Amino acid sequence: MRGKALLRFIPFAIVSVIHLFTLFVDWNDGSTYTKLAIMPALLLGFLWGLPVRRSLLALLGTVAIVFSWLGDALLETPGDSGFLLGLGSFLLAHVTYLVLFAWPMRRGNVPWAALVFAGWWFALVSILAPHIGTLLVPVAAYGLVIALAAAAALGTNRYTAIGASLFLISDTILAFRLFYPDFEFWQMNFTIMVFYIVGQGLIVLGAVLHARNELGVTRASTAQAIPVS
Numbered sequence: 001m002r003g004k005a006l007l008r009f010i011p012f013a014i015v016s017v018i019h020l021f022t023l024f025v026d027w028n029d030g031s032t033y034t035k036l037a038i039m040p041a042l043l044l045g046f047l048w049g050l051p052v053r054r055s056l057l058a059l060l061g062t063v064a065i066v067f068s069w070l071g072d073a074l075l076e077t078p079g080d081s082g083f084l085l086g087l088g089s090f091l092l093a094h095v096t097y098l099v100l101f102a103w104p105m106r107r108g109n110v111p112w113a114a115l116v117f118a119g120w121w122f123a124l125v126s127i128l129a130p131h132i133g134t135l136l137v138p139v140a141a142y143g144l145v146i147a148l149a150a151a152a153a154l155g156t157n158r159y160t161a162i163g164a165s166l167f168l169i170s171d172t173i174l175a176f177r178l179f180y181p182d183f184e185f186w187q188m189n190f191t192i193m194v195f196y197i198v199g200q201g202l203i204v205l206g207a208v209l210h211a212r213n214e215l216g217v218t219r220a221s222t223a224q225a226i227p228v229s
Contacts, residue, residue: 005208008049009201012041016197023190032076038197039069042204049208051215060100061207067093068200087142090171094145097164097203101152105160105210114151117168121147124172132179139175146171153203157210163202170195 015037022030043065050058067089074086125140132139146168153164173192176183185191 005049005205005212008208009042009045009205012038012045012201015041016201020190020193020197023193024187035072035076035193036069039065039072039200042200043069046204046208049205050211052211055104055211057100057104057207057211060096060104061204064093064096064100065200065204067096091142091145094142094149098145098149098152100207101149101156101160101164105156105207106152107157107210108155110151110155114154117147117151120168120172124175128175128179131181135179139179143175157206159202159209160206163199163204163206166195166199166202168199170199 015034019031019034019038022034043062046061046065047053047058052058071086071089071093074082074089076082077086121140121143124143125136128139129136150164150168153161170192173188173195177188177192
């Protein structure tokens with residue numbers, strides 16, 4: 001099942017590798033265009049891999065990916081308005097993922113280990129607070145939604161749980177790049193995108209595997225319920 005699902009994500013993997021290469025070699029024009037192709041390729045793999053496309057899981061996953069694509073596109077536009085709209089789009093993507101993890105993808109209770117994300121949120125806000133001024137409340141709210149989504153993902157499957165944590169790491173590095181003075185390291189944009197791409201890919205792969213597993217369980221239950229004459 002996993003092998004067949006992974007085949008659907010080959011276009012996403014190809015586009016992602018090309019984009020990461022453009023970042024690594026500092027080809028700015030190439031990275032701009034390839035970045036805008038990542039989420040459409042992921043959406044293709046998601047819808048292609050789903051056994052049933054008319055479902056709440058399919059709808060929420062699609063909405064989250066579309067908001068992520070809007071975030072990618074808007075953050076590439078110059079000016080403060082594009083930046084704010086881009087962050088708003090990513091906030092909506094995280095909210096949608098949170099609903100996806102807590103509702104149609106939920107497989108069990110969220111473990112106590114999820115409290116680590118509360119500690120992450122407190123540490124992030126405490127470190128950035130002296131440097132973000134009037135943006136404290138929006139940044140804190142954004143971080144809270146990310147933390148809740150990552151925590152809720154622990155109640156799904158391991159692919160989605162790992163993916164949500166990697167997405168959180170990507171946003172953490174981005175937050176320090178944006179708001180913490182003189183925060184810089186070699187190939188930072190490349191690193192951010194590695195965590196972002198792998199995180200998003202694992203989240204969506206986990207959603208596809210969940211849908212396929214649920215369909216298999218339903219078919220098995222139906223077969224057992226049919227009396228044998």
